[in-house]
Amino acid sequence: MTKGKRSRFNLKLFKRFWAIAKLYWFGEEKRGAIALLALLGGLLLAYTWLRVSLNQQQGVLISSLADKDADRFWAAVRIFLGVLIVYVPLFAGYGYFREKLGVYWRRWLSYRFLGKYFGNRSFYNLSNSNTELDNPDQRISEDIRSFTQESLRFLLIIIVSIFQIVAFSGVLWGISKPLVMCLIIYALFGNFVTTGIFGRILVKLNFEQLKREANFRFGLVRIRENVESIAFYRGEEREYNQVKQQFDKAYDNFNLLILWQELYLGLFANGYEFIIYIIPEVVLAPRIFNGELEVGIVTEAGGAFFTIFRSLNIIVDRFQSLANFAAGINRLYDFHEYLEAEREQVPGVLGERKKIDTVENGRLACSRLTLQTPNYQRTLFRDISLELQPGEGLLIMGASGCGKSSLLRAIAGLWNSGTGAIYRPKLAEMLFLPQRPYMILGTLRSQLLYPNGNLNLRDEELEAVLQQVNLPDLADRFGGLDVEKDWADVLSLGEQQRVAFARILISQPNYAILDEATSALDVKNEEGLYGHLQQRSTTFISVGHRPTLKKYHTILGS
Numbered sequence: 001m002t003k004g005k006r007s008r009f010n011l012k013l014f015k016r017f018w019a020i021a022k023l024y025w026f027g028e029e030k031r032g033a034i035a036l037l038a039l040l041g042g043l044l045l046a047y048t049w050l051r052v053s054l055n056q057q058q059g060v061l062i063s064s065l066a067d068k069d070a071d072r073f074w075a076a077v078r079i080f081l082g083v084l085i086v087y088v089p090l091f092a093g094y095g096y097f098r099e100k101l102g103v104y105w106r107r108w109l110s111y112r113f114l115g116k117y118f119g120n121r122s123f124y125n126l127s128n129s130n131t132e133l134d135n136p137d138q139r140i141s142e143d144i145r146s147f148t149q150e151s152l153r154f155l156l157i158i159i160v161s162i163f164q165i166v167a168f169s170g171v172l173w174g175i176s177k178p179l180v181m182c183l184i185i186y187a188l189f190g191n192f193v194t195t196g197i198f199g200r201i202l203v204k205l206n207f208e209q210l211k212r213e214a215n216f217r218f219g220l221v222r223i224r225e226n227v228e229s230i231a232f233y234r235g236e237e238r239e240y241n242q243v244k245q246q247f248d249k250a251y252d253n254f255n256l257l258i259l260w261q262e263l264y265l266g267l268f269a270n271g272y273e274f275i276i277y278i279i280p281e282v283v284l285a286p287r288i289f290n291g292e293l294e295v296g297i298v299t300e301a302g303g304a305f306f307t308i309f310r311s312l313n314i315i316v317d318r319f320q321s322l323a324n325f326a327a328g329i330n331r332l333y334d335f336h337e338y339l340e341a342e343r344e345q346v347p348g349v350l351g352e353r354k355k356i357d358t359v360e361n362g363r364l365a366c367s368r369l370t371l372q373t374p375n376y377q378r379t380l381f382r383d384i385s386l387e388l389q390p391g392e393g394l395l396i397m398g399a400s401g402c403g404k405s406s407l408l409r410a411i412a413g414l415w416n417s418g419t420g421a422i423y424r425p426k427l428a429e430m431l432f433l434p435q436r437p438y439m440i441l442g443t444l445r446s447q448l449l450y451p452n453g454n455l456n457l458r459d460e461e462l463e464a465v466l467q468q469v470n471l472p473d474l475a476d477r478f479g480g481l482d483v484e485k486d487w488a489d490v491l492s493l494g495e496q497q498r499v500a501f502a503r504i505l506i507s508q509p510n511y512a513i514l515d516e517a518t519s520a521l522d523v524k525n526e527e528g529l530y531g532h533l534q535q536r537s538t539t540f541i542s543v544g545h546r547p548t549l550k551k552y553h554t555i556l557g558s
Contacts, residue, residue: 013203013326013329013330016329016330016333017151017329017333019333019336020109020147020329020332020333020336021151023109023112024105024108024109027108029104029108032104033101033104033105036097036100036101036104037101039097040094040097040098040101040156041159043090043093043094043097044094044156044159044160044163045163046090047087047090047091047094047160048160048163048164048167049167050083050086050087050090051087051164051167051307052167052168052171053079053083054080054083054084054087055168055171055304055307056171057076057079057080057083058080059297059301060072060076061073061076061077061080063297064076098152098153098156099149101152102148102149102152102153105148105151105152106144106145106148106149109144109147109148110140110144113139113140113144113335113336113339114140116339116340117136117140117339121413121414122338122339123136124414126338133334133335133338134211134214134215135211135214135215135218136335138210138214138217139331139332139335140335142328143210143328143331143332143335144332146324146325146328147325147328147329147332150321150324150325150328151325154322154325161310164307164308164310165308168304168307168308169304169308171301171304172301172304172305172308175284175293175297175301175304176283176284176287176301178283179279179280179283179284179301179305182279182283183279183305183308183309186275186276186279186309187309190272193268194265194268194269198260198264198265199323201260202257202260202261202265202323203323203326203327203330204327205253205256205257205260205261205323206257206323206324206326206327207326207327207330207331208253209250209253209254209257209327210324210327210328210331211331212246212249212250212253213250215246215249215250216243216246216247216249216250219242219243219246220243223239223243261323276305276306276309279305280301280305284297284301354418354419355416355417355418356369356371356410356416356417356418356419356420356421356422357420357421357422358413358416358421358422358424359421359422359423359424360423360424360425360426361423361424361425362425363387363388363423363424363425364387364388364411364423364424364425364511364539364541365385365386365387365388365422365423365424366384366385366386366410366411366420366421366422366423367385367420367421367423368383368384368385368419368420368421369381369383369384369385369410369418369419369420369421369422370382370383370384370418370419370420371403371406371407371410371415371417371418372417372418373406373415373417374415374417375417376417379418380402380403380406381402381403381407383420384407384420386555387423388539388541388555389539390510390537390539391537391538391539392539392553392554392555393533393534393539393540393541393542393552393553393554393555394540394541394542394553394554394555394556395541395542395543395544395549395550395552395553395555395556396541396542396543396544397543397544397545397549397556404543405435405515405543407543408432408513408515408541408543410422411424411513411541412427412430412432412513413427424511425510425511429509429510429511430509430510430511430512430513431503431504431507431509431511431512431513432512432513432515433500433501433503433504433512433513433514433515433517434515435515435516435517435519435543437493437496437497437499437500437517438450438500439487439488439491439496439499440487441484441486442484443481443482443483443484444474444475444478444480444481444482444483444485444487445462445481445482447487447499448462448465448466448481448499448502448503448506449503449506450503452506452507455506455507457506459481462475462481462506463475463481465502465505465506466502468502468505468528468532469498469499469501469502469505469528469529470498470525470528471495471498471499471502474495474499478490487499492520493520494520494521494522494525496520497517497518497519497520497521498521498525498529500517501517501518501529501532504532504533504538505532505536508536509538510538510539511538511539511540511541512533512538512539512540512541513540513541514540514541514542514543514544515543516543516544516545517542518530518544518546518549519544519545519546523548526546526548526549527548530549530552533552534552
């Protein structure tokens, strides 16, 4: 990498880092964060001063032993132990407060990303967009954790390195000026070679490794969530080959990563770091042989030299961590940029695309509605107009793939690619039941109340609703309303659909949108559920295939 390209790469990486970091350090928690950071700075300053004192006493110990001076030796031991009594708890306190600040930062940043992720249904838009952003779960959980903890760790390492360079340079300058110059030149050479040769390659490989490992993990999770379907299809071999292929991609990239990281970088770094153990002795040896310096000065100079070297050498010393950190910054920044952007235009298409007008006016209708897929590559239907009066039911039937469920997505505001207008009440007055019921993690009570977690209904009321959807023994079967289960696993599809219908009876929305919500039920159960909707004068739209659905709806569409 040329010097110009390397500078642009480092500047771009820093800008990406700062775009995320400033959210916290200039946010509402900035006072407490800065105060805690200042405390850490004070602890590091005291820690550095004590390190200098310990290093000096080590030199005195060696010199007093060489001179056989017992009084000087035991005095140095007492001072050393006294400094150590202060040093040990101070260093432990520094580690505690550092991790505490990192946890606060992670909590704040996680809440912000989660708010943006769920705000304006970005989680849904992301799954239907053409973006290459993958594994948002990993970016929120792992990349934010790495970003906050590693950022703080590297920042404090830089601060303590500056303190140590200043403090120990004075010690080393007083012993040998040539040794200081030799140290600076050697450290700059190592950092230049590391960033210049290994920098961009390892960051790219680490970025790719994070992505491929996440894909491999996601493939395994997906199999766990669909075990029965895979078993029925006897798709074991296909799934094995697919997951094996994902692993092979991670394996191949990891081979490249360890080649550059462990072999090439390791060859340079190990040789580079071990040479420093003899540099102070080589430079000071003539003055020791001439009697100008005590033997203990070599120990003191070696300690100071090694400390300054480590401080100047943080890039080489922590390059593996820095490469992982840089890859995480890029992943998190791409996610941050997506969540913050106003996605008014389809990426890669010139000109602004037309959008469907959505008007909240208390009625359910559409006027000259033409709906397209989110990428505008397919038109699902054209120029549809209809209006649904309160208490009426609309049944939409038609061949699979003709856009029936897509109309419901448009009403919900999930899809808005096309022309025309949709008139609807507020979304709070509507409840949508997708084709596959969504079973949350939690108790049966929270399952029934979803998505309204703030409703306060007695057990008798919830049991009465279960009776209405023909699940009278559901609570007793599993041990009560407050038992937690993996409901998607323990309930049949028909039971899940009846639980989903129970949510309508509990929430009592004015409008219900049903996407084949009774497809797994027998005719009798279906009749009972639609009968409850009619008794409550609920206005509803259904998508379905069964001819038996027609008698529950006043309007038929196809």
